[in-house]
Amino acid sequence: MRRKSVVDTLREIRLLSELDDGEIAVVEKNCRWKTYGASEQIIDQHSDSNDIFFVVSGRVRVVNYSLLGREITFDDLEPGGHFGELAAIDGLPRSASVMALEEARIASLPSDQFQRMILSHPKIALKLMKHLAYLVRTSTLRIMDLSTLGANNRVHADLLSLARKVTKDDMTAVIQPIPVHSDVASRVSTTRETVARVMSDLARKGIVERQKDALVVKDLERLEDMVEDVRGE
Amino acid sequence: MRRKSVVDTLREIRLLSELDDGEIAVVEKNCRWKTYGASEQIIDQHSDSNDIFFVVSGRVRVVNYSLLGREITFDDLEPGGHFGELAAIDGLPRSASVMALEEARIASLPSDQFQRMILSHPKIALKLMKHLAYLVRTSTLRIMDLSTLGANNRVHADLLSLARKVTKDDMTAVIQPIPVHSDVASRVSTTRETVARVMSDLARKGIVERQKDALVVKDLERLEDMVEDVRGE
Incomplete structure:
Protein backbone atom coordinates (compact mmCIF):
# COMPACT_ATOMS: atom_id res chain seq x y z
CA MET A 1 0.00 0.00 0.00
CA ARG A 2 1.25 3.45 -0.88
CA ARG A 3 1.87 5.51 2.24
CA LYS A 4 -0.21 8.68 2.32
CA SER A 5 2.67 10.61 3.86
CA VAL A 6 4.78 10.43 0.71
CA VAL A 7 2.19 12.17 -1.49
CA ASP A 8 2.97 15.89 -1.45
CA THR A 9 -0.41 17.56 -1.79
CA LEU A 10 -1.95 20.83 -0.62
CA ARG A 11 -5.50 19.54 -1.14
CA GLU A 12 -6.16 19.47 2.63
CA ILE A 13 -4.90 23.01 3.35
CA ARG A 14 -8.01 24.90 4.48
CA LEU A 15 -6.84 28.30 3.23
CA LEU A 16 -6.53 26.89 -0.30
CA SER A 17 -9.77 24.90 -0.45
CA GLU A 18 -11.27 27.28 -3.04
CA LEU A 19 -8.61 26.40 -5.63
CA ASP A 20 -9.45 23.82 -8.28
CA ASP A 21 -7.15 20.86 -8.97
CA GLY A 22 -5.24 22.62 -11.72
CA GLU A 23 -4.61 25.69 -9.57
CA ILE A 24 -3.56 23.56 -6.59
CA ALA A 25 -1.07 21.74 -8.82
CA VAL A 26 0.55 25.05 -9.80
CA VAL A 27 0.89 26.14 -6.16
CA GLU A 28 2.30 22.71 -5.24
CA LYS A 29 4.97 23.08 -7.93
CA ASN A 30 5.91 26.57 -6.71
CA CYS A 31 6.36 25.44 -3.10
CA ARG A 32 9.53 24.25 -1.46
CA TRP A 33 8.89 20.99 0.41
CA LYS A 34 10.76 20.00 3.52
CA THR A 35 10.45 17.53 6.38
CA TYR A 36 11.39 18.81 9.83
CA GLY A 37 12.26 16.61 12.80
CA ALA A 38 10.66 16.91 16.25
CA SER A 39 11.83 20.14 18.00
CA GLU A 40 13.44 21.43 14.82
CA GLN A 41 13.04 25.14 14.15
CA ILE A 42 11.03 26.04 11.03
CA ILE A 43 10.95 29.83 11.39
CA ASP A 44 13.54 31.68 13.42
CA GLN A 45 12.06 34.95 14.69
CA HIS A 46 15.19 36.74 13.60
CA SER A 47 15.33 35.36 10.07
CA ASP A 48 14.46 37.58 7.13
CA SER A 49 12.46 35.12 5.03
CA ASN A 50 8.86 35.99 4.28
CA ASP A 51 7.39 32.80 2.85
CA ILE A 52 4.02 31.48 3.95
CA PHE A 53 4.06 27.86 5.25
CA PHE A 54 1.49 25.07 4.97
CA VAL A 55 1.31 22.18 7.47
CA VAL A 56 0.94 19.05 5.33
CA SER A 57 1.56 16.57 8.16
CA GLY A 58 2.71 16.70 11.78
CA ARG A 59 2.16 19.44 14.34
CA VAL A 60 3.97 22.74 14.86
CA ARG A 61 4.07 25.37 17.61
CA VAL A 62 4.11 29.16 17.18
CA VAL A 63 6.16 30.48 20.07
CA ASN A 64 8.07 33.47 21.38
CA TYR A 65 10.92 33.69 23.88
CA SER A 66 11.49 36.39 26.46
CA LEU A 67 14.96 37.81 27.09
CA LEU A 68 15.35 35.34 29.96
CA GLY A 69 14.36 32.43 27.72
CA ARG A 70 10.82 32.08 28.98
CA GLU A 71 8.62 30.45 26.34
CA ILE A 72 5.25 32.00 25.44
CA THR A 73 3.10 29.81 23.21
CA PHE A 74 0.76 31.47 20.72
CA ASP A 75 -0.71 28.54 18.83
CA ASP A 76 -0.33 24.85 18.02
CA LEU A 77 -1.14 23.97 14.42
CA GLU A 78 -2.37 20.69 12.93
CA PRO A 79 -2.26 19.41 9.33
CA GLY A 80 -4.36 21.68 7.09
CA GLY A 81 -3.19 24.86 8.83
CA HIS A 82 -0.80 27.57 7.73
CA PHE A 83 1.60 30.00 9.41
CA GLY A 84 3.99 32.82 8.55
CA GLU A 85 1.27 34.85 6.82
CA LEU A 86 2.08 38.13 8.61
CA ALA A 87 5.52 38.60 7.04
CA ALA A 88 4.17 37.20 3.75
CA ILE A 89 1.56 40.00 3.75
CA ASP A 90 3.47 42.99 5.11
CA GLY A 91 7.13 42.12 4.49
CA LEU A 92 8.10 43.04 8.07
CA PRO A 93 10.27 40.85 10.34
CA ARG A 94 8.83 37.62 11.74
CA SER A 95 6.67 38.18 14.84
CA ALA A 96 7.36 34.74 16.32
CA SER A 97 9.32 31.53 15.94
CA VAL A 98 7.80 28.26 14.78
CA MET A 99 9.08 24.78 15.63
CA ALA A 100 7.98 21.25 14.82
CA LEU A 101 6.40 19.40 17.77
CA GLU A 102 6.83 16.10 15.93
CA GLU A 103 8.09 15.13 12.46
CA ALA A 104 6.30 17.52 10.11
CA ARG A 105 6.07 17.85 6.34
CA ILE A 106 5.93 21.54 5.46
CA ALA A 107 5.43 23.35 2.13
CA SER A 108 6.50 26.99 1.81
CA LEU A 109 5.47 29.50 -0.85
CA PRO A 110 7.41 32.73 -1.53
CA SER A 111 5.64 35.93 -0.49
CA ASP A 112 5.34 37.43 -4.00
CA GLN A 113 3.61 34.32 -5.36
CA PHE A 114 1.35 34.18 -2.32
CA GLN A 115 0.35 37.82 -2.76
CA ARG A 116 -0.35 37.25 -6.45
CA MET A 117 -2.56 34.29 -5.55
CA ILE A 118 -4.67 36.22 -3.02
CA LEU A 119 -4.99 39.22 -5.35
CA SER A 120 -6.40 36.97 -8.08
CA HIS A 121 -8.63 34.88 -5.75
CA PRO A 122 -10.86 37.19 -3.69
CA LYS A 123 -12.34 34.19 -1.86
CA ILE A 124 -8.92 33.20 -0.56
CA ALA A 125 -8.35 36.84 0.42
CA LEU A 126 -11.61 36.83 2.41
CA LYS A 127 -10.71 33.52 4.06
CA LEU A 128 -7.31 34.89 5.06
CA MET A 129 -8.97 38.02 6.45
CA LYS A 130 -11.30 35.87 8.54
CA HIS A 131 -8.30 33.96 9.83
CA LEU A 132 -6.48 37.19 10.72
CA ALA A 133 -9.65 38.45 12.44
CA TYR A 134 -9.64 35.20 14.45
CA LEU A 135 -6.03 35.84 15.49
CA VAL A 136 -6.89 39.40 16.60
CA ARG A 137 -9.91 38.11 18.59
CA THR A 138 -7.85 35.38 20.27
CA SER A 139 -5.14 37.90 21.16
CA THR A 140 -7.69 40.37 22.52
CA LEU A 141 -9.12 37.72 24.82
CA ARG A 142 -5.64 36.77 25.98
CA ILE A 143 -4.74 40.41 26.68
CA MET A 144 -7.95 40.73 28.72
CA ASP A 145 -7.16 37.55 30.65
CA LEU A 146 -3.57 38.64 31.31
CA SER A 147 -4.75 42.10 32.37
CA THR A 148 -7.61 41.12 34.64
CA MET B 1 -15.44 80.40 4.36
CA ARG B 2 -17.01 77.00 4.17
CA ARG B 3 -16.09 74.92 7.20
CA LYS B 4 -14.28 71.71 6.28
CA SER B 5 -16.07 69.80 9.05
CA VAL B 6 -19.48 70.06 7.36
CA VAL B 7 -18.33 68.34 4.16
CA ASP B 8 -19.01 64.61 4.54
CA THR B 9 -16.21 62.97 2.62
CA LEU B 10 -14.31 59.69 2.85
CA ARG B 11 -11.43 61.01 0.73
CA GLU B 12 -9.07 61.03 3.73
CA ILE B 13 -9.85 57.47 4.90
CA ARG B 14 -6.59 55.58 4.40
CA LEU B 15 -8.22 52.19 3.79
CA LEU B 16 -10.17 53.66 0.85
CA SER B 17 -7.37 55.66 -0.77
CA GLU B 18 -7.29 53.34 -3.81
CA LEU B 19 -10.86 54.23 -4.80
CA ASP B 20 -11.39 56.87 -7.49
CA ASP B 21 -13.72 59.83 -6.95
CA GLY B 22 -16.72 58.09 -8.49
CA GLU B 23 -16.26 54.98 -6.34
CA ILE B 24 -15.76 57.06 -3.18
CA ALA B 25 -19.00 58.92 -3.95
CA VAL B 26 -20.91 55.62 -4.09
CA VAL B 27 -19.48 54.47 -0.73
CA GLU B 28 -20.26 57.88 0.78
CA LYS B 29 -23.89 57.54 -0.30
CA ASN B 30 -24.18 54.04 1.18
CA CYS B 31 -22.84 55.11 4.56
CA ARG B 32 -24.82 56.26 7.53
CA TRP B 33 -23.35 59.49 8.94
CA LYS B 34 -23.53 60.43 12.57
CA THR B 35 -21.86 62.85 14.99
CA TYR B 36 -21.05 61.50 18.45
CA GLY B 37 -20.39 63.66 21.50
CA ALA B 38 -17.36 63.28 23.79
CA SER B 39 -17.56 60.03 25.82
CA GLU B 40 -20.50 58.80 23.76
CA GLN B 41 -20.47 55.10 22.93
CA ILE B 42 -20.21 54.27 19.21
CA ILE B 43 -19.98 50.45 19.43
CA ASP B 44 -21.31 48.57 22.42
CA GLN B 45 -19.40 45.28 22.78
CA HIS B 46 -22.70 43.50 23.28
CA SER B 47 -24.51 44.95 20.27
CA ASP B 48 -25.12 42.78 17.22
CA SER B 49 -24.37 45.28 14.47
CA ASN B 50 -21.55 44.44 12.07
CA ASP B 51 -20.94 47.66 10.16
CA ILE B 52 -17.44 48.98 9.56
CA PHE B 53 -16.84 52.56 10.77
CA PHE B 54 -14.70 55.36 9.35
CA VAL B 55 -13.33 58.22 11.48
CA VAL B 56 -14.02 61.39 9.49
CA SER B 57 -13.20 63.81 12.32
CA GLY B 58 -12.49 63.60 16.04
CA ARG B 59 -10.80 60.82 17.98
CA VAL B 60 -12.15 57.51 19.26
CA ARG B 61 -10.93 54.84 21.68
CA VAL B 62 -11.20 51.05 21.26
CA VAL B 63 -11.63 49.67 24.75
CA ASN B 64 -12.71 46.66 26.77
CA TYR B 65 -14.02 46.39 30.32
CA SER B 66 -13.33 43.63 32.83
CA LEU B 67 -16.06 42.20 35.00
CA LEU B 68 -15.01 44.62 37.75
CA GLY B 69 -15.21 47.56 35.36
CA ARG B 70 -11.49 47.91 34.78
CA GLU B 71 -10.81 49.60 31.45
CA ILE B 72 -8.28 48.07 29.02
CA THR B 73 -7.45 50.32 26.06
CA PHE B 74 -6.59 48.71 22.73
CA ASP B 75 -6.19 51.67 20.42
CA ASP B 76 -6.88 55.37 19.96
CA LEU B 77 -7.88 56.30 16.42
CA GLU B 78 -7.49 59.61 14.57
CA PRO B 79 -9.30 60.96 11.49
CA GLY B 80 -8.55 58.74 8.47
CA GLY B 81 -8.75 55.54 10.50
CA HIS B 82 -11.39 52.83 10.63
CA PHE B 83 -12.71 50.37 13.21
CA GLY B 84 -15.23 47.57 13.56
CA GLU B 85 -13.67 45.56 10.72
CA LEU B 86 -13.54 42.24 12.61
CA ALA B 87 -17.32 41.79 12.86
CA ALA B 88 -17.69 43.25 9.35
CA ILE B 89 -15.41 40.46 8.07
CA ASP B 90 -16.46 37.44 10.12
CA GLY B 91 -19.97 38.32 11.34
CA LEU B 92 -19.11 37.33 14.93
CA PRO B 93 -19.93 39.47 17.99
CA ARG B 94 -17.99 42.66 18.59
CA SER B 95 -14.62 42.06 20.27
CA ALA B 96 -14.50 45.47 21.96
CA SER B 97 -16.39 48.68 22.61
CA VAL B 98 -15.60 51.99 20.93
CA MET B 99 -16.29 55.45 22.34
CA ALA B 100 -15.69 58.99 21.17
CA LEU B 101 -12.88 60.79 23.03
CA GLU B 102 -14.12 64.13 21.67
CA GLU B 103 -16.88 65.15 19.25
CA ALA B 104 -16.45 62.80 16.29
CA ARG B 105 -18.02 62.54 12.84
CA ILE B 106 -18.36 58.87 11.94
CA ALA B 107 -19.50 57.11 8.75
CA SER B 108 -20.61 53.48 8.91
CA LEU B 109 -21.00 51.01 6.06
CA PRO B 110 -23.04 47.78 6.33
CA SER B 111 -21.01 44.57 6.34
CA ASP B 112 -22.42 43.13 3.08
CA GLN B 113 -21.54 46.27 1.12
CA PHE B 114 -18.11 46.37 2.73
CA GLN B 115 -17.44 42.74 1.80
CA ARG B 116 -18.58 43.37 -1.77
CA MET B 117 -16.19 46.33 -1.97
CA ILE B 118 -13.14 44.37 -0.78
CA LEU B 119 -13.98 41.41 -3.04
CA SER B 120 -14.03 43.70 -6.07
CA HIS B 121 -10.97 45.77 -5.07
CA PRO B 122 -8.03 43.44 -4.35
CA LYS B 123 -5.83 46.41 -3.41
CA ILE B 124 -8.23 47.37 -0.60
CA ALA B 125 -8.26 43.72 0.46
CA LEU B 126 -4.45 43.71 0.66
CA LYS B 127 -4.45 46.98 2.58
CA LEU B 128 -6.96 45.59 5.06
CA MET B 129 -4.85 42.43 5.45
CA LYS B 130 -1.80 44.58 6.21
CA HIS B 131 -3.83 46.45 8.81
CA LEU B 132 -5.00 43.17 10.40
CA ALA B 133 -1.40 41.92 10.38
CA TYR B 134 -0.44 45.11 12.21
CA LEU B 135 -3.12 44.45 14.83
CA VAL B 136 -1.84 40.88 15.34
CA ARG B 137 1.76 42.14 15.68
CA THR B 138 0.76 44.83 18.18
CA SER B 139 -1.21 42.28 20.21
CA THR B 140 1.68 39.80 20.14
CA LEU B 141 4.04 42.42 21.54
CA ARG B 142 1.53 43.35 24.23
CA ILE B 143 1.06 39.69 25.21
CA MET B 144 4.85 39.33 25.47
CA ASP B 145 5.09 42.49 27.60
CA LEU B 146 2.23 41.37 29.86
CA SER B 147 3.77 37.91 30.17
CA THR B 148 7.35 38.86 30.83
Missing part, protein backbone atom coordinates in the same frame (compact mmCIF):
# COMPACT_ATOMS: atom_id res chain seq x y z
CA LEU A 149 -7.29 37.47 35.78
CA GLY A 150 -4.89 35.84 38.19
CA ALA A 151 -2.68 32.96 37.02
CA ASN A 152 -4.97 30.43 38.77
CA ASN A 153 -7.97 31.65 36.81
CA ARG A 154 -6.03 31.56 33.55
CA VAL A 155 -5.13 27.90 34.16
CA HIS A 156 -8.84 27.18 34.79
CA ALA A 157 -9.75 28.96 31.53
CA ASP A 158 -7.13 26.99 29.57
CA LEU A 159 -8.39 23.71 31.00
CA LEU A 160 -11.96 24.69 30.14
CA SER A 161 -11.03 25.42 26.54
CA LEU A 162 -9.30 22.00 26.27
CA ALA A 163 -12.37 20.35 27.80
CA ARG A 164 -14.80 22.11 25.46
CA LYS A 165 -12.98 20.69 22.45
CA VAL A 166 -13.73 17.11 23.55
CA THR A 167 -16.93 17.32 25.60
CA LYS A 168 -19.86 15.34 24.33
CA ASP A 169 -22.54 15.59 26.98
CA ASP A 170 -21.64 18.95 28.56
CA MET A 171 -21.13 17.19 31.92
CA THR A 172 -17.71 15.53 31.69
CA ALA A 173 -14.75 15.72 29.34
CA VAL A 174 -11.90 13.29 28.75
CA ILE A 175 -8.75 15.14 27.75
CA GLN A 176 -6.16 12.96 26.02
CA PRO A 177 -3.20 12.99 26.28
CA ILE A 178 -2.90 14.51 29.77
CA PRO A 179 -1.94 18.18 29.33
CA VAL A 180 1.76 18.78 29.93
CA HIS A 181 2.10 21.35 32.72
CA SER A 182 4.84 23.28 30.95
CA ASP A 183 2.64 23.56 27.82
CA VAL A 184 -0.24 25.00 29.87
CA ALA A 185 2.19 27.36 31.60
CA SER A 186 3.50 28.60 28.26
CA ARG A 187 -0.03 29.17 26.92
CA VAL A 188 -1.25 31.20 29.90
CA SER A 189 2.05 32.87 30.81
CA THR A 190 2.70 31.43 34.23
CA THR A 191 5.11 28.93 35.81
CA ARG A 192 4.91 25.13 35.66
CA GLU A 193 4.78 25.14 39.45
CA THR A 194 1.62 27.26 39.45
CA VAL A 195 -0.03 24.91 36.94
CA ALA A 196 0.88 21.89 39.11
CA ARG A 197 -0.57 23.59 42.20
CA VAL A 198 -3.83 24.54 40.46
CA MET A 199 -4.24 21.02 39.03
CA SER A 200 -3.74 19.42 42.47
CA ASP A 201 -6.27 21.81 43.91
CA LEU A 202 -8.84 20.92 41.22
CA ALA A 203 -8.24 17.20 41.85
CA ARG A 204 -8.69 17.66 45.61
CA LYS A 205 -12.02 19.39 44.95
CA GLY A 206 -13.15 16.51 42.73
CA ILE A 207 -13.39 18.71 39.64
CA VAL A 208 -10.73 16.78 37.71
CA GLU A 209 -9.33 13.27 38.03
CA ARG A 210 -5.99 12.19 36.66
CA GLN A 211 -6.25 8.75 35.09
CA LYS A 212 -3.53 6.63 33.51
CA ASP A 213 -3.60 8.26 30.09
CA ALA A 214 -6.24 10.96 30.40
CA LEU A 215 -7.30 13.92 32.49
CA VAL A 216 -11.02 13.66 33.18
CA VAL A 217 -12.97 16.81 33.95
CA LYS A 218 -15.69 15.33 36.14
CA ASP A 219 -17.56 18.51 36.98
CA LEU A 220 -17.51 20.62 33.83
CA GLU A 221 -20.32 22.83 35.04
CA ARG A 222 -18.39 23.85 38.15
CA LEU A 223 -15.27 24.59 36.08
CA GLU A 224 -17.41 26.71 33.74
CA ASP A 225 -18.82 28.62 36.70
CA MET A 226 -15.34 29.27 38.05
CA VAL A 227 -14.26 30.77 34.73
CA GLU A 228 -17.46 32.72 34.13
CA ASP A 229 -17.31 34.21 37.61
CA VAL A 230 -14.04 35.94 36.81
CA ARG A 231 -14.35 36.54 33.07
CA GLY A 232 -17.97 37.64 33.18
CA GLU A 233 -18.92 35.72 30.06
CA LEU B 149 7.64 42.46 32.04
CA GLY B 150 6.70 44.05 35.34
CA ALA B 151 4.22 46.93 35.42
CA ASN B 152 7.08 49.45 35.91
CA ASN B 153 8.78 48.27 32.72
CA ARG B 154 5.52 48.42 30.78
CA VAL B 155 5.05 52.06 31.81
CA HIS B 156 8.60 52.79 30.60
CA ALA B 157 7.84 51.06 27.28
CA ASP B 158 4.61 53.04 26.83
CA LEU B 159 6.42 56.31 27.55
CA LEU B 160 9.14 55.36 25.08
CA SER B 161 6.62 54.69 22.34
CA LEU B 162 4.97 58.09 22.96
CA ALA B 163 8.41 59.73 22.88
CA ARG B 164 9.44 58.01 19.64
CA LYS B 165 6.42 59.49 17.87
CA VAL B 166 7.60 63.05 18.54
CA THR B 167 11.37 62.85 18.85
CA LYS B 168 13.37 64.84 16.37
CA ASP B 169 16.99 64.55 17.40
CA ASP B 170 16.95 61.16 19.18
CA MET B 171 18.10 62.84 22.40
CA THR B 172 14.99 64.51 23.85
CA ALA B 173 11.26 64.34 23.17
CA VAL B 174 8.49 66.78 24.06
CA ILE B 175 5.22 64.94 24.66
CA GLN B 176 2.11 67.14 24.42
CA PRO B 177 -0.35 67.08 26.04
CA ILE B 178 1.05 65.50 29.23
CA PRO B 179 -0.01 61.82 29.24
CA VAL B 180 -3.00 61.21 31.52
CA HIS B 181 -1.98 58.60 34.10
CA SER B 182 -5.24 56.68 33.81
CA ASP B 183 -4.79 56.46 30.01
CA VAL B 184 -1.30 55.00 30.41
CA ALA B 185 -2.61 52.60 33.06
CA SER B 186 -5.37 51.42 30.72
CA ARG B 187 -2.90 50.88 27.85
CA VAL B 188 -0.41 48.81 29.85
CA SER B 189 -2.90 47.12 32.20
CA THR B 190 -1.83 48.51 35.54
CA THR B 191 -3.18 50.98 38.11
CA ARG B 192 -3.08 54.77 37.96
CA GLU B 193 -1.13 54.71 41.22
CA THR B 194 1.63 52.59 39.67
CA VAL B 195 1.90 54.99 36.73
CA ALA B 196 2.15 57.97 39.12
CA ARG B 197 4.87 56.24 41.11
CA VAL B 198 6.92 55.31 38.02
CA MET B 199 6.61 58.85 36.60
CA SER B 200 7.82 60.40 39.90
CA ASP B 201 10.71 58.00 39.93
CA LEU B 202 11.69 58.94 36.36
CA ALA B 203 11.47 62.64 37.24
CA ARG B 204 13.67 62.14 40.33
CA LYS B 205 16.28 60.42 38.15
CA GLY B 206 16.24 63.34 35.69
CA ILE B 207 14.95 61.19 32.83
CA VAL B 208 11.72 63.15 32.43
CA GLU B 209 10.64 66.65 33.45
CA ARG B 210 7.06 67.73 33.84
CA GLN B 211 6.55 71.21 32.40
CA LYS B 212 3.44 73.36 32.33
CA ASP B 213 1.86 71.76 29.28
CA ALA B 214 4.30 69.04 28.24
CA LEU B 215 6.22 66.08 29.53
CA VAL B 216 9.82 66.33 28.36
CA VAL B 217 11.88 63.17 28.06
CA LYS B 218 15.33 64.64 28.73
CA ASP B 219 17.34 61.44 28.52
CA LEU B 220 15.78 59.38 25.75
CA GLU B 221 18.84 57.15 25.45
CA ARG B 222 18.63 56.08 29.08
CA LEU B 223 14.89 55.37 28.73
CA GLU B 224 15.64 53.30 25.62
CA ASP B 225 18.29 51.35 27.50
CA MET B 226 15.86 50.65 30.34
CA VAL B 227 13.31 49.20 27.90
CA GLU B 228 15.84 47.28 25.81
CA ASP B 229 17.35 45.72 28.92
CA VAL B 230 14.08 43.99 29.75
CA ARG B 231 12.57 43.48 26.29
CA GLY B 232 15.80 42.40 24.64
CA GLU B 233 15.15 44.40 21.47
